[in-house]
Amino acid sequence: MVVVIDRALGMVFDSGIIYHFGLPFRGCFCFYKLLSYPGMTMTDTHQRFATLLDKLGEVAVKAGLNLRPGQELIISAPIEALPLVRTITKYAYQVGTTQVTPIFSDNILKKARFLYGHEAIFDYASQWFADGIAEAFQNGAARMAITGEDPSLLSDIAPERIARATKASSIANQKAMKLITSFATNWTIVAFATPEWAAKVFPDIPIDQAVENLWEAIFTASRIRGTDPIAEWKDHNAQLNKKATQLNTQRFSALHFTGPGTDMTIGLADDHFWAAGAEETQNGIICNPNIPTEEVFTTPHRLRVNGHVQSTKPLSYQGNLIDNIRVTFKDGTITEAHATKGEDALHRMIANDEGARRLGEVALVPHSSPIAQQNILFQNTLFDENAASHIALGQSYSKCMMNAEALSDKELLEKGANQSIIHVDWMIGSGEIDVDGLSQTQERQPLMRKGEWV
Amino acid sequence: MVVVIDRALGMVFDSGIIYHFGLPFRGCFCFYKLLSYPGMTMTDTHQRFATLLDKLGEVAVKAGLNLRPGQELIISAPIEALPLVRTITKYAYQVGTTQVTPIFSDNILKKARFLYGHEAIFDYASQWFADGIAEAFQNGAARMAITGEDPSLLSDIAPERIARATKASSIANQKAMKLITSFATNWTIVAFATPEWAAKVFPDIPIDQAVENLWEAIFTASRIRGTDPIAEWKDHNAQLNKKATQLNTQRFSALHFTGPGTDMTIGLADDHFWAAGAEETQNGIICNPNIPTEEVFTTPHRLRVNGHVQSTKPLSYQGNLIDNIRVTFKDGTITEAHATKGEDALHRMIANDEGARRLGEVALVPHSSPIAQQNILFQNTLFDENAASHIALGQSYSKCMMNAEALSDKELLEKGANQSIIHVDWMIGSGEIDVDGLSQTQERQPLMRKGEWV
Numbered sequence: 001m002v003v004v005i006d007r008a009l010g011m012v013f014d015s016g017i018i019y020h021f022g023l024p025f026r027g028c029f030c031f032y033k034l035l036s037y038p039g040m041t042m043t044d045t046h047q048r049f050a051t052l053l054d055k056l057g058e059v060a061v062k063a064g065l066n067l068r069p070g071q072e073l074i075i076s077a078p079i080e081a082l083p084l085v086r087t088i089t090k091y092a093y094q095v096g097t098t099q100v101t102p103i104f105s106d107n108i109l110k111k112a113r114f115l116y117g118h119e120a121i122f123d124y125a126s127q128w129f130a131d132g133i134a135e136a137f138q139n140g141a142a143r144m145a146i147t148g149e150d151p152s153l154l155s156d157i158a159p160e161r162i163a164r165a166t167k168a169s170s171i172a173n174q175k176a177m178k179l180i181t182s183f184a185t186n187w188t189i190v191a192f193a194t195p196e197w198a199a200k201v202f203p204d205i206p207i208d209q210a211v212e213n214l215w216e217a218i219f220t221a222s223r224i225r226g227t228d229p230i231a232e233w234k235d236h237n238a239q240l241n242k243k244a245t246q247l248n249t250q251r252f253s254a255l256h257f258t259g260p261g262t263d264m265t266i267g268l269a270d271d272h273f274w275a276a277g278a279e280e281t282q283n284g285i286i287c288n289p290n291i292p293t294e295e296v297f298t299t300p301h302r303l304r305v306n307g308h309v310q311s312t313k314p315l316s317y318q319g320n321l322i323d324n325i326r327v328t329f330k331d332g333t334i335t336e337a338h339a340t341k342g343e344d345a346l347h348r349m350i351a352n353d354e355g356a357r358r359l360g361e362v363a364l365v366p367h368s369s370p371i372a373q374q375n376i377l378f379q380n381t382l383f384d385e386n387a388a389s390h391i392a393l394g395q396s397y398s399k400c401m402m403n404a405e406a407l408s409d410k411e412l413l414e415k416g417a418n419q420s421i422i423h424v425d426w427m428i429g430s431g432e433i434d435v436d437g438l439s440q441t442q443e444r445q446p447l448m449r450k451g452e453w454v
Numbered sequence: 455m456v457v458v459i460d461r462a463l464g465m466v467f468d469s470g471i472i473y474h475f476g477l478p479f480r481g482c483f484c485f486y487k488l489l490s491y492p493g494m495t496m497t498d499t500h501q502r503f504a505t506l507l508d509k510l511g512e513v514a515v516k517a518g519l520n521l522r523p524g525q526e527l528i529i530s531a532p533i534e535a536l537p538l539v540r541t542i543t544k545y546a547y548q549v550g551t552t553q554v555t556p557i558f559s560d561n562i563l564k565k566a567r568f569l570y571g572h573e574a575i576f577d578y579a580s581q582w583f584a585d586g587i588a589e590a591f592q593n594g595a596a597r598m599a600i601t602g603e604d605p606s607l608l609s610d611i612a613p614e615r616i617a618r619a620t621k622a623s624s625i626a627n628q629k630a631m632k633l634i635t636s637f638a639t640n641w642t643i644v645a646f647a648t649p650e651w652a653a654k655v656f657p658d659i660p661i662d663q664a665v666e667n668l669w670e671a672i673f674t675a676s677r678i679r680g681t682d683p684i685a686e687w688k689d690h691n692a693q694l695n696k697k698a699t700q701l702n703t704q705r706f707s708a709l710h711f712t713g714p715g716t717d718m719t720i721g722l723a724d725d726h727f728w729a730a731g732a733e734e735t736q737n738g739i740i741c742n743p744n745i746p747t748e749e750v751f752t753t754p755h756r757l758r759v760n761g762h763v764q765s766t767k768p769l770s771y772q773g774n775l776i777d778n779i780r781v782t783f784k785d786g787t788i789t790e791a792h793a794t795k796g797e798d799a800l801h802r803m804i805a806n807d808e809g810a811r812r813l814g815e816v817a818l819v820p821h822s823s824p825i826a827q828q829n830i831l832f833q834n835t836l837f838d839e840n841a842a843s844h845i846a847l848g849q850s851y852s853k854c855m856m857n858a859e860a861l862s863d864k865e866l867l868e869k870g871a872n873q874s875i876i877h878v879d880w881m882i883g884s885g886e887i888d889v890d891g892l893s894q895t896q897e898r899q900p901l902m903r904k905g906e907w908v
């Protein structure tokens with residue numbers, strides 16, 4: 001009899017890289033071939049791509065995580081992202097990680113639960129895995145997520161099933177999520193251009209070209225094209241940090257957005273805090289939780305938003321595109337909401353709970369950011385929220401409140417920090433938007449003109 | 455900021471299948487293409503393969519695991535086995551599993567730890583994951599492992615590093631492993647023909663043909679070619695069980711093997727128990743832990759093996775092939791060990807500990823078994839041990855002792871059940887081997903003649 005060993009319970013979880021030939025732009029569906037093929041020849045395109053992918057992996061480990069020797073590393077990734085996981089794993093072991101645990105997901109496996117699962121299972125989520133992850137974080141494991149989802153994977157699944165499964169998963173993962181959002185350990189998210197994602201971003205061109213285009217956009221946005229991307233990330237962080245520090249010093253009581261279709265005053269929460277770029281973990285590691293990141297963001301006051309605002313990019317929400325959103329706020333809550341496309345989805349979204357009609361985040365992004373300049377709707381928040389100034393309906397971030405760790409949920413609410421089961425970002429910035437800061441005494445100071453920092 | 459959600463901590467672990475086009479025999483490196491390609495056409499070969507793979511998945515879920523509604527399922531698999539994982543996941547959800555958690559491994563990730571890891575890490579293993587798995591088993595999760603390793607993946611890594619990592623992993627996984635070996639839950643192992651494995655089994659033919667040949671061998675060995683493989687597995691189990699029951703009734707005190715180069719008497723442990731085929735878990739589920747399985751096996755007495763024996767197939771051990779093993783036993787322990795190839799590896803193996811020179815298992819397999827008839831050296835114990843009668847040096851199975859759960863390790867040892875950190879099976883059966891059973895009073899009863907049951 002053979003007992004479950006090796007792969008089964010043990011050495012599966014020892015991981016890394018030998019060769020990576022990378023993902024060719026042509027024949028992208030077949031890139032696994034290139035990974036395994038002995039004696040293959042690499043074209044210049046492959047070589048150039050392999051170099052860029054290697055840089056992205058290095059930036060993810062060294063600037064994104066700032067991985068320390070002796071830390072474990074947990075990486076989740078779409079199965080298509082194997083070449084990047086291999087690169088990251090190589091760098092992680094070179095830095096001195098003790099063990100890389102890769103967690104691969106597959107669209108078809110993910111969807112199967114909804115297609116074939118018995119009705120009773122959607123309120124169930126594995127607790128053992130969530131608890132294990134939380135334990136790993138408590139023991140100092142670093143966390144990397146590679147994003148590359150098909151944005152409309154579940155668009156034909158009953159929303160009610162998805163909602164139940166999401167809720168069950170949220171509850172199971174509460175502890176782990178709290179450790180992440182409170183930066184108990186270092187974590188980061190980077191992107192991988194899967195064919196399924198690329199096809200949604202560039203629906204009108206051949207898939208190979210779509211994947212190539214998406215990769216070029218990711219490489220540019222992730223600031224890895226220079227000769228020393230690690231140093232460039234340091235500079236970029238310094239600039240973002242300078243901007244956040246200015247805003248924290250100025251302590252505006254409100255922001256005023258004006259532009260085509262937009263005239264809105266967003267009161268800021270009492271003791272709001274502007275965050276940007278790198279974060280320091282509780283044990284003193286400086287990490288970049290999002291690659292890319294261009295935003296400087298804080299917490300609106302849940303009761304002090306007034307006026308009307310118009311979206312400047314479509315919003316991809318649960319497989320639906322919601323376009324030309326026009327919303328009116330009074331005393332923090334939405335009183336009217338329209339969209340030329342997907343208005344039903346918009347109404348469903350803001351009906352989730354009372355907090356879903358109020359703002360949980362406001363973020364400023366200059367129109368000249370490398371992501372905005374690409375003028376692509378990525379249908380992935382990691383990119384789209386860094387392409388334009390934006391607001392988010394729903395839950396606020398405790399890290400965007402001063403001394404949040406010492407405050408109860410009730411105290412945070414009283415200071416104006418919104419609470420909700422949703423957090424949905426949508427874009428309101430463009431090259432035509434002006435933003436002013438308003439002081440406690442209603443003195444007005446220009447912050448952005450035509451989408452650029454003053 | 456985007457916080458690690460969805461893929462990261464939550465819905466990753468919801469899994470399943472939409473379409474599976476299976477793995478084509480030609481262009482096997484590119485089978486991922488077939489999985490993703492919209493509008494592809496399937497050839498007859500693809501269709502035939504897809505049907506067989508689907509049957510293997512169904513047998514794995516229904517005969518291998520006998521999965522019950524409400525059970526979670528944890529599947530570990532080489533990343534290349536994605537098509538089979540998808541099929542299995544579909545059947546698992548249809549049966550009523552609550553959640554399938556796939557754990558994919560990758561050769562290059564696995565090897566990277568040894569290539570790039572700092573020297574200090576090889577005594578370290580993740581405890582959180584092992585504990586999580588154990589917790590899942592305790593809560594009734596079923597366990598499937600898909601085997602398809604490259605048998606010589608780590609052959610160029612320093613054996614000392616592998617030994618340290620294996621030991622650390624064994625210690626971390628002790629609890630989970632004990633739950634598996636004591637059948638606290640239902641589990642099974644099935645095979646997937648990865649290109650790396652196929653290339654080792656059929657080194658002299660083109661890789662596509664090697665993969666095709668290996669698949670044909672797996673399908674035959676796994677008994678899934680008939681119209682109702684689930685029923686066939688039931689029959690097969692009944693036959694194996696009948697044979698084991700006969701042997702348990704006869705209660706031989708020893709077996710006597712004779713044939714070319716072999717004349718060996720294997721005393722059986724006091725209160726030895728013959729096992730075969732399906733097993734009943736502690737909570738009453740009948741599962742087939744190994745697909746395929748052909749053996750009827752029990753525990754030798756660690757002090758009562760005498761004579762000499764010659765291997766009938768090469769042994770693949772830690773990346774080395776050991777051929778033409780000739781070993782002499784006296785009072786249970788090896789006094790002389792030779793091999794025409796890999797003798798050093800053989801000597802290293804039996805030097806692991808005192809128990810490594812003694813037998814922990816003896817198994818009878820008829821030469822007419824569908825695996826033996828294929829005459830392939832799979833270099834994978836799941837297959838090779840079912841191709842011929844065999845013995846194993848090292849650790850014994852508690853399930854092959856009566857009432858083992860009530861006995862201490864010391865009591866088991868006193869009854870003759872061997873203990874060791876190794877358990878290495880090697881083949882001593884062929885069409886030229888006779889086996890007799892010897893009663894307490896040395897009465898001789900023929901069990902096998904020319905490799906076949908009498």
